[in-house]
Amino acid sequence: MGDSYGGGYSRTSYNAGGGDDAGGFVYGGSQGGSQSAHYLTLPTSSRRATATTPCAPVTIKQVIEAEQAYPDAPFRIDGLEVTQVTFVGMVRAISPQTTNVTFRLDDGTGIIEVKQWLDADKQDDTSKQAFALDSYVRVWGRLKSFNNKRHVGAHVIKPVADYNEVQYHLLEATYCHLFFTKGAPAAATVAVYNWLSNSEGGNEGVHANIISQAMKISIGEVLKCGEELTSAGVTYTTVDDETFAILDY
Structure with missing residues (x-):
């Protein structure tokens, strides 16, 4: 690379x-x-x-x-x-x-x-x-x-x-953290992060069902990606455990 x-x-x-x-x-x-x-x-x-x-x-x-x-x-x-x-x-x-x-x-x-x-x-x-x-x-x-x-x-x-550069760095840090704590992150995790970064969910976040429909991946995969991103400290849940938003700098 x-x-x-x-x-x-x-x-x-x-x-x-x-x-x-x-x-x-x-x-x-x-x-x-x-x-x-x-x-x-x-x-x-x-x-x-x-x-x-x-x-x-x-x-x-x-x-x-x-x-x-x-x-x-x-x-x-x-x-x-x-x-x-x-x-x-x-x-x-x-x-x-x-x-x-x-x-x-x-x-x-x-x-x-x-x-x-x-x-x-x-x-x-x-x-x-x-x-x-x-x-x-x-x-x-x-x-x-x-x-x-x-x-x-x-x-x-x-x-x-x-x-x-702020987003690039956060994604790089997330990748390294996930790699050493859970193994290489799935491409879906990176894709979900990028999708959330470009969404207009704001502080209210975006529900997993909407992400699933927009990205054409299963709701289970979205929830798994959301859990990994939240545990890494780059996203957080808002109105419920299935609605995710990017951590606001």
């Missing part, structure tokens, strides 16, 4: 095997070498340790709930060790400090602080870039914990120029 999204967001594939000591995140696993693994890479300007630094596409809720066996132990999300993460969120607060700028970002699943350290030696330091409140940004950074409080140390923060 070699898909490229807005804002410098890229997904790269390579044959599974090797690279386990990079401390990164891969999905797609190898079954007899027949599948490919995929990872998200940091923008070229931010790669400091290796030529390609893997990043896990996550939601803020996943970051907050990442497991640690003991203090300073590696973080684990969906059972895999994760160091670098990338996510999209709305800027809720900005707190400039002498050595860093702290952002409070909200992606609809949670709120977390993101710290971007300033480099006094660089006159054109991109970390000094201003972002408007309530605008969307993408973060690439390292998951950290200080005094039992999670935060992300950002390598790069870039404005989201196209709202489609």
Whole structure:
């Protein structure tokens, strides 16, 4: 694959095997070498340790709930060790400090602080870039914990120029989560998500019967897809357990 999204967001594939000591995140696993693994890479300007630094596409809720066996132990999300993460969120607060700028970002699943350290030696330091409140940004950074409080140390923060990137990221994060918790998601799950994204159900959502008729798939399949998407935190039920709406950012 070699898909490229807005804002410098890229997904790269390579044959599974090797690279386990990079401390990164891969999905797609190898079954007899027949599948490919995929990872998200940091923008070229931010790669400091290796030529390609893997990043896990996550939601803020996943970051907050990442497991640690003991203090300073590696973080684990969906059972895999994760160091670098990338996510999209709305800027809720900005707190400039002498050595860093702290952002409070909200992606609809949670709120977390993101710290971007300033480099006094660089006159054109991109970390000094201003972002408007309530605008969307993408973060690439390292998951950290200080005094039992999670935060992300950002390598790069870039404005989201196209709202489609928010949806692309959420779908990517959902795919990875479902892959590692329930196996590869069925194509129907992705199709239902895309259909809901383009529907006009609003906050009231769309009933499974309507989705079934519109997509020409069984009501049982729709309910299964809705359950998977809701458990992943990207949809929610509204007036009843069979009416689904996309989580509003």
